[in-house]
Amino acid sequence: MARVGWVESPLQLVNAVEYAAAVGDPVHLCLRAGVPQLGDTGRLFAPSLPRGVTMSGPWRSATRSPMTMARRRLIGDANSGQLRVLTTFTGARDLVVVDDGSGTLSLARRLAKGLPLARHGKQESALHRVLGAAASVRMRTAAEDGRLTVFTAYPEADAVGALRSLGATVVRNDYSWLRSSAFVTDAADAEHVVVGSALVDDGYLDADAYAAWLAGLAREGGVTYLPHRRERRESLSRWAQIDGVDVRRPVLPIEILLAGMPGVRRVTTLPSSVVATLSTLLDASVHLDVTHVPEQWFTSRADRSVRELLEDVVNRGRSSAAA
Template sequence: MTRVAWVESPLQLVNAVEYAAATGEPLRICLRANSKQLQYTADVLAPHLPEGVQIAGVWNFAFLSPFIVARERLAGDPYSGQFRLAVALTGVRDLVAVDDGSAMLGFVDQVRENRPLARHGRTESWLARRLGTIAGRRLHHTLTTGGLRAFTAYSRDEELHALAHAGGRVLHNKYRWVRRTKFVKDDGAMQSVILGSALHDDGYVKGSPYRSWVEAQVAAGATVYFPHRREKSKSLKRLKEIKGLKVRKAVLPIEIVLASSRELTAVVTLPSSVVATLRNILPDGVQLTVFPVPEDWLTKSADEALRTTLRRIAKPRGAVARV
């Protein structure tokens, strides 16, 4: 029996391949259509795929793809409308969920507590809520019958411990496949890197202290800035004016770019969902520094839930040593 995956982003694709590489399971991966970056990432990964892993084509809808009839499935984003619809239509007996950022933590709590699937901080349509209710109920049944697994960089967090106690199986994603595979060539200049944050463009952090923080990292030796996907052109234009800093957009997922680097020595970032991945994926010897966000940087839009999350990521409870 071959497991079939439905993925909608480059990171989901990477994590699906990591699962197959870690377990030795055969895997067919269905890609959602209309994502140039996802297709480009698939093309780059294709020559390096582990034995038994294949790209099963590009599909407009999950319910028209091989994913819908598979007995064993893997989901890149359990909150996806495509995934909710597939589960609402057919149920699921055997499911592996992989990370698409820190959303994994909310997902496993909702499934364990038999609550509807709903993205945190989003106002969803009636249809999305209805599908979330049906999918949540069916996934809770999958959990109670031993059919739910989480393959995740968050495996030591309390939400995943609770899932395991409820009957789920939790596997730690060590990113061994990406770490041993070199996908990109270094240009020799990428040694100390700043990972950009969308906190300022999302309205949670004031712009002036954020720019000052970037300037301080450049003064300390950082030379390359990788923007967050939600950073606006206007913000990046200001950062490009900082002497000695190169703003460089990553075509591949930043996790692959950094994991493949032979020159990299240091990565600095504010708290974000990528931190859990980086703690596992960065080459040995690369220093990762996560700067806490000072309270006086935050705007009134930053509620207590966000502040707690930022503090938690800066001082993670679930950090583990790589093996």
């Protein structure tokens, strides 16, 4: 019987397919409705999916998808409200967790310490906190019973190592499937690409400081800006008004677009989950420049957990590049 996955973002889709390709596990992926880029990525992948991998959707709810009855599951965002409900009331059973950006490290840290599941830096309702606590117990028990697998680009992270000590299986994601695939995209070429960040729109970074950073990069030569999928239209309009910044609105994940830009020589990013993926995917001739976030850029909403998580993402990305 195929493992059933609930996919809510393009990155989750990439990592779910990578898992299936790496371990040879038949997987049926349920794609969530209403997620920008997800349908386009699914259509691009469809002709090249590994044997045993199928997709369906779009599904508006995990509770109305094949996930509900599945005993073998795959998820990316355990903090999703729908998945908290499923995990709380139906158990973790046989569960695989794939990376959903930096949220994976936050999840691992909370499970390892026995803390409730919660989105870092976010105020949650009482119901979400109750579900987060219950789902955390279910998943930690699954780890202790050997029923939890973490498929990640951050296998060396301390929190992930702590989960391994609990009994979870940890499998490294080296993006072999994506690196071996030659997807044809309509991405225009670029020499210097800046990977956009949602930290401004999430309320963690000062917009003026971010704009000044972009302007400084543009003064060194024109840059192509590939937005994060959560960046708002108003923010992108502001960045596009900066001299030398060419904002493009991609319909595919950044990792796939960069693979289709053979002229790229430099990629600049703030601390982000793309540090680990791009460290693996980019050609050795491409310089990956990770900009440290100065203290004065942070807003009051960026608490200690947010700042530590950003630093952890960068450190683990560098470890992945050195591995």
